[in-house]
Amino acid sequence: MHNFDRKSYSKLCKTCDEILLSDKANTAVIANSWLNIIKEHPDFLKKYDVLLHNISKHILFGRYLKTVGHFLIIFFGQILRSFKNTGYWTSSQELKQSDCLFISHLINKNTLKQSSDSYFYDLPTQLLKQGLSVKTALIDHVGLSSLERDIFSRNCYDERVILNSSLSFSEEVKLYLSQFKAITCLKKIFRNTDASHTFKKNTFVYSFAPDTLSSLRAARQVSKLIAIVKPKYLIVTYEGYAWERLMFNEARKYNSKVKCIGYQHAAILQYQHSIRRDISKSYNPDIILTAGMISEKILKKTDSVSRTSVICFGSGKLKDMGFQKKNDLSVCLVVPEGIVSECLLLFKFSLLCAKSMTNQQFIWRLHPSFSFNLLKKYSDIFNELPSNIILSQGSVESDIKQCDSVLYRGSTTVINAINYGLKPIFYQDNDMLSIDPIFQINTGKFIVNSVEEFKRAVANKASLKNKIDLKKFSNNFYSPFNYTVLDKILR
Numbered sequence: 001m002h003n004f005d006r007k008s009y010s011k012l013c014k015t016c017d018e019i020l021l022s023d024k025a026n027t028a029v030i031a032n033s034w035l036n037i038i039k040e041h042p043d044f045l046k047k048y049d050v051l052l053h054n055i056s057k058h059i060l061f062g063r064y065l066k067t068v069g070h071f072l073i074i075f076f077g078q079i080l081r082s083f084k085n086t087g088y089w090t091s092s093q094e095l096k097q098s099d100c101l102f103i104s105h106l107i108n109k110n111t112l113k114q115s116s117d118s119y120f121y122d123l124p125t126q127l128l129k130q131g132l133s134v135k136t137a138l139i140d141h142v143g144l145s146s147l148e149r150d151i152f153s154r155n156c157y158d159e160r161v162i163l164n165s166s167l168s169f170s171e172e173v174k175l176y177l178s179q180f181k182a183i184t185c186l187k188k189i190f191r192n193t194d195a196s197h198t199f200k201k202n203t204f205v206y207s208f209a210p211d212t213l214s215s216l217r218a219a220r221q222v223s224k225l226i227a228i229v230k231p232k233y234l235i236v237t238y239e240g241y242a243w244e245r246l247m248f249n250e251a252r253k254y255n256s257k258v259k260c261i262g263y264q265h266a267a268i269l270q271y272q273h274s275i276r277r278d279i280s281k282s283y284n285p286d287i288i289l290t291a292g293m294i295s296e297k298i299l300k301k302t303d304s305v306s307r308t309s310v311i312c313f314g315s316g317k318l319k320d321m322g323f324q325k326k327n328d329l330s331v332c333l334v335v336p337e338g339i340v341s342e343c344l345l346l347f348k349f350s351l352l353c354a355k356s357m358t359n360q361q362f363i364w365r366l367h368p369s370f371s372f373n374l375l376k377k378y379s380d381i382f383n384e385l386p387s388n389i390i391l392s393q394g395s396v397e398s399d400i401k402q403c404d405s406v407l408y409r410g411s412t413t414v415i416n417a418i419n420y421g422l423k424p425i426f427y428q429d430n431d432m433l434s435i436d437p438i439f440q441i442n443t444g445k446f447i448v449n450s451v452e453e454f455k456r457a458v459a460n461k462a463s464l465k466n467k468i469d470l471k472k473f474s475n476n477f478y479s480p481f482n483y484t485v486l487d488k489i490l491r
């Protein structure tokens with residue numbers, strides 16, 4: 001399969017931006033998931049593969065029918081859920097006016113029992129200590145049942161609400177009908193572009209994509225929430241997704257003086273796109289808080305972000321586990337992202353290495369949202385694993401302390417690994433754009449594409465200087481929280 005190279009990726013981004021930056025683009029167009037290129041990750045780009053091949057009209061039509069059919073199934077599922085809808089959100093308390101409204105995520109049911117937020121950590125608590133009232137809205141990514149929502153509303157006493165996964169029946173229908181207006185808008189925009197027929201067709205189809213509708217749905221809910229809470233500050237996790245932009249726009253429609261803040265919490269890849277894109281003032285954050293000094297530097301160097309203030313705030317993702325100065329281990333930690341294709345790609349490669357290097361041990365670690373039982377449904381590689389491969393059941397900290405190297409691709413677990421002293425080994429599939437989250441540094445890092453290259457990488461003993469340099473880098477990647485910046489922003 002042909003994949004995107006730097007040139008074709010840049011062309012795709014340019015074509016999408018041309019549409020999003022059009023003065024004819026409305027909110028429904030901004031929400032279109034086809035037009036919002038987040039980053040160069042193969043999982044994000046796979047839906048665009050159709051643009052790289054000369055496909056017959058018959059095959060192309062069949063693909064459209066399959067995609068449309070998939071979207072229709074999801075649509076009818078949303079309609080069915082809408083009959084059970086009990087409102088825009090679930091709350092344990094009556095909503096009151098608050099100074100700050102956070103938009104975060106429910107990615108694990110257990111986090112409802114925790115006082116700190118999975119993304120903002122104890123930032124809401126810190127603001128409460130400063131005398132500011134706080135409300136947090138969670139986007140439901142786990143699909144809570146009505147019973148679970150009821151339990152939450154009865155037993156939770158903090159300042160959180162959970163956005164519903166559907167609107168009322170009438171509003172869901174209106175949401176879908178509004179997208180036909182988006183088609184009309186897109187047709188006008190396309191008159192002044194040289195976008196291919198295939199590109200245009202997919203843009204129309206993705207007007208009804210689940211991601212597109214989810215963005216519009218979430219923006220609608222937050223719009224209603226803002227009208228009640230009346231926040232002075234809207235603080236949103238920020239990676240460049242359409243829904244983030246829509247929420248900023250909704251806040252300003254209600255009150256032009258609301259300060260919109262995006263918290264850049266995830267790694268910025270070398271060719272990360274939408275987070276660097278300037279749409280219009282209405283859809284842009286006023287301030288971007290970064291997780292570290294490295295991302296702050298990247299964004300400040302981006303011309304299209306010049307209208308936005310960029311400030312390093314810090315992150316709670318870096319764990320202080322000490323520092324491994326010396327070791328006689330020969331154990332490699334394998335850390336794929338929480339994506340099936342990435343898991344299988346990295347595990348298959350490390351399996352080849354394990355079979356060729358019987359004295360080298362490997363620990364396979366999964367993203368918390370995954371399980372090996374789940375992966376077994378996609379591949380038979382787990383049926384007969386050699387004895388030098390261990391399936392992790394422990395914490396990430398304990399795994400890191402057992403290893404002297406880390407094999408990775410897009411996972412930011414590598415940051416904690418190099419902070420402890422592990423040697424980073426990046427597996428680069430030559431058919432893909434690099435997704436290395438620590439692309440800025442080469443000191444002490446190895447890039448491999450074959451078993452032989454991996455052998456040379458693990459045989460090369462890391463110097464103490466290289467380990468120290470990597471540790472310094474990790475502390476700039478995820479900097480310690482600097483709460484003093486809040487005084488400048490929130491006063």
